[in-house]
Amino acid sequence: MVNENNKKDLIFIGLNIVVITLLHYFTTAAKWDIHDFYRRLYYIPIIVSAYKFRLKGGIFASLIVFLFYAPHMLIYFRDINMASLNQILEIVMFVVIGTITGFLAESDFKKKLMLRIQIKKITHLENYTQNILNSITNGLISVDRELKVKSINKEGKELFNLDERYLGKKLDKLFVECKKVEKDLIDILEENKKMLNIETKCKGKHGNTLDVKLLVYPLKNTTEKIEGLVLVIEDISEIKKLENQVRRADKLSAVGELASGVAHEIRNPLGIIKTISQTINEDIKDDNIEEEEIKEGMDIIIHEIDRANSVIKGLLDFAKPSVCQIKVQSIDKLLKDIVLITNKYAKQQNVRINYSCKEDKNILIDGEKLKQAFVNIIFNSVHAMQSGGNLNISLCIQKDWVKISFEDEGIGIPKDKLEKIFEPFYTTKDIGTGLGLSITHRIIEEHKGYINVESEVGKGTKLDIYIPDKNEKGDEKIEKDINCR
Structure with a gap:
């Protein structure tokens, strides 16, 4: 042509x-x-x-x-x-x-x-x-400074059942908590910041409510001037359902394990009480029992009742609300008091407690609760050293954390059992309820800290406890941060 x-x-x-x-x-x-x-x-x-x-x-x-x-x-x-x-x-x-x-x-x-x-x-x-935007499996919406929709990709249109007629309109038809979302978006525009992993709810195409994760980024032109925002919307409804199912299953599993532990711990003393009671009752009927035997049997019954009561008390200590006594304290002084309290018991078991402090720190803590946690660890370490040994306790400061280490020379813990040591009623000892370390773990979590455990069978176990370095000047909200359950 x-x-x-x-x-x-x-x-x-x-x-x-x-x-x-x-x-x-x-x-x-x-x-x-x-x-x-x-x-x-x-x-x-x-x-x-x-x-x-x-x-x-x-x-x-x-x-x-x-x-x-x-x-x-x-x-x-x-x-x-x-x-x-x-x-x-x-x-x-x-x-x-x-x-x-x-x-x-x-x-x-x-x-x-x-x-x-x-x-x-x-x-x-x-x-x-446009092909890239339409290939993204998340909804993607761009808005101008007045929060009016300028563009929306294919997934976003399908997610909310929208068409081109929605362009130029506001977001009030999309989000359930529209006013809250708009306030957050305005803050992002004014402060030039990102908003990541914000969970909210949207209105689905079938009139249902969707759980979504919202990521918002400032939309800038070539001169770095903010012209609007880019909203990435991920539908997490199915994930939420799965999380609820897993959470429900975890709760049922925890209740089952708790019930099993309580039944196991209380059944033994009850069985002994029943046996002793039947024996005494038969002997009384046959008029073939002495006062000393009755006294011995009653002592056994009282001992077993105390044993069952200790299980119930430990369970209540683990679950009941506690009163916080938060104040700035020297962590070095706290540890020295604990060593003084437990040293006599450790010596009776041929265990020597060695304490060293590289640097002291005054931090905002509940001293009585931490004392309970540390005593539980020391008793566990002493019990693990049946033939005696050394328990080394050290205190040091690592950046924004206070680190307290407990290292024993006991029998150690197999790797496949390390993850279970903080579970209620789990214990590797012949005696005890298995609640000590569970309570310790809860107390450290309440202080926004964490525990790291290293162990080798036959050589010993090391527990490193990290507590945030917070004080009155460093964090005025620490009392709200510590969760007193």
């Missing part, structure tokens, strides 16, 4: 040059004024050629005109005079006009070509970007 158009243009230009040239040759010299008119007609094919074929066309057409028109000058102008000089200058003008027009046409063609290339690139980039 292009070649056909070029052919028609060439025919038109060629016919124009031929017709104008014939008019010159078949018009007498006497009518020279008409020759001036004919000569100016040559500009038509020259300009058309320059427009159609650019620089090459303009130069080529002007040279053809020169070749066709030059013989006419030789025929009618034998002498060189002012008239012939004007004719020569006119021919030069043909070439100049053809060259200039062709150059301008060539320049305009290149600009249009570059413009078409740029438009093609921009269109391709826009389509590619």
Whole structure:
């Protein structure tokens, strides 16, 4: 099709040059004024050629005109005079006009070509970007500074059952807590910050409520000026359902383990009490029992009742609400008091407690509860060293944490059992309820700390307790942070 158009243009230009040239040759010299008119007609094919074929066309057409028109000058102008000089200058003008027009046409063609290339690139980039946005499995919405929707990807349209008619409208039809979300978005615009992993609720396409995770980023232009926001919306409804199911299953499992532990711990003393009671009762019937035997049996019953009571007391200590006594205390003094209290008991078991402090720190804590936690750890360590040994306790400061380490030379804990040592009623000892370390773990968590355990069978166990380095000046909200359950 292009070649056909070029052919028609060439025919038109060629016919124009031929017709104008014939008019010159078949018009007498006497009518020279008409020759001036004919000569100016040559500009038509020259300009058309320059427009159609650019620089090459303009130069080529002007040279053809020169070749066709030059013989006419030789025929009618034998002498060189002012008239012939004007004719020569006119021919030069043909070439100049053809060259200039062709150059301008060539320049305009290149600009249009570059413009078409740029438009093609921009269109391709826009389509590619849109394909990327539509391929994202999360809803993606962009809003301007007035929180009006500017664009929404395919997943977002399907998630909320929207179409192009929603563009330019606000977000009140999307979010259940619309006012709260809008307030957060305005804060992000004003403070130029990100908002990540905010969980909220949206209105689904079937009128249902969806649990979503919202990520918001400032939308900036090339000059770093904020023009709006980008909202990434992830549907986490199914994840929430699974989390609730897992949480429910964990609760049922915990209740089952707790019931099993309580039953196991209380059944043994109850069985002993029942056996002793039956024996005493039969002996009384047979009148075959002495006062000492009755007293011995009653002592056993009281001991077993105390044992069952200790299980119930430990369970209540683990579960009941406790009263916080938060104040700034020296952690070094607290540990020294604990060592003083437990040292006599440790010596009876041939265990030597070694305490070292690299740096003391006054922190905001509940001293009595931490004392209970540390005593539980010390007793566990002492029980683990049946043949005696050393229990090394150390205190140091690591950045924003106070680290208290308890390292014994006991029997150690197998790796497959390390994760269970903080579970209620789990114990590797022949005696005890298995609630000591559970209570310790809860107390450390209440202080926003954590416990790291390392153990090797036959060599010993090391517990590192990390408590945040908080004081009155460092954190005025520490009393709210410590969760007194």
